[in-house]
Amino acid sequence: MLLDGSRESSNIDDRRGSGGGRIVGGGLGTLVLALVAMYFGVDPRAVIPTGNTNSNKPLTAQDAREKQFVSKVLASTEDVWHKLVPSYSDPTLVLFRGATESACGRASASVGPFYCGEDRKVYIDLDFYKELTQKIGAPGDFAEAYVIAHEVGHHVQNELGTLNRVHSLMQRAGETQRNQLSVRLELQADYYAGVWAHYARDKGLLEVGDIEEGLGAASAVGDDKLQKEGQGYVVPDSFTHGTSEQRVRWFKKGLDSGDPRQGDTFSTNDL
Template sequence: MNRRYQEPRLVLFSGAVQSACGMAQSAVGPFYCPGDQRVYIDLDFLAQMQLQLGAPGDFAAAYVIAHEVGHHVQNQLGVLGRVQELRSRVAEAEGNALQVRVELQADCLAGMWARRAQDARQILEDGDIEEGLAAAAAVGDDRLQGRARGHVQPDSFTHGSSEQRVRWFRTGLQSGQLEACDTFRPARP
């Protein structure tokens, strides 16, 4: 898109961390803070994902990091700012639906990264894609809510269902093209 990419900084933490977005407890999990353009990776979450959520493997962690870097790309493209502004003007359910589109686009960008990294450096090993898909499914709102609450409330989703997350990661992986990651077109999620 004829823009210069500025790399984010990576911050690893356990327990809690202070960012330009405020204090975050480990329960928040990994996140991206546009205020300081840093990717915060919660090591406790990665361990939980591996041991309790059924998403083991090094590429499961790579998927999480790539997803958060996807938010950095969205920030550089202006997507995060536009969505935040829109969310401030709509009802909670509609705001949640917009946030789901943001998260699914970050999943697609993570898949796009995997494709491009493989094409450039042949980094993927047998089973890596399956690990990434398992991680995407493990962190779907439906699966996490079902585990935590025993029931699912789709209107409260902020990251998308397991099926949606897997589908968008796979879309980025198969296409390798930014245009394929437009989750904001009507009827796309």
């Protein structure tokens, strides 16, 4: 990405190198957290409270560079979504290491990046980016930006009332239907990430190969691919994020249209 001249967002809460936060939330919030957790193939049990593993290591120059990168990406999502949704109010991006508190419960890094609707914050342990490169096989700065844009996509859903509506449907649904609603929610977040990418491209923030990086990331985190690698077979009813093909397709749709209104993954038969 080409972010040299871009502004940084001030909506960053950097908890790395601090001793961890107060204990808040829990209960039902934990379920919601599990449902919107992005780690692609996450085990919801990873959300169960764990000990405080926050390190007190001082921040390095690399930590500062990472923070600068994510705050520029976040700022570009703010610019795009303010333009598209006049009532939009910015989410906060929390950087943590190991584990942290959210209004949706305590989260450990193993859950991967996630959005908590209760406190309107995106949470990410930036060590996840190492995993994205080494384990998931989706390297590149645009792949990293896509992760943030996807989580911000959940915030857009919150702003538009979609998240609450779908979560209340989920609470009344059986497991298979709940998973299907989750897939629709996740594919719409991928669509919104694509909408952001549309405007990032218009603004000249993308380099050659960036879109391929984003598509590669969307494909790498498909439920079918992760399940196959994890357990050797695929169980479609248990999908919560969509297949690689679906995630790529919805990201691309958003990228092509740049129009959030065309991203209704809930009423379409062609998911």
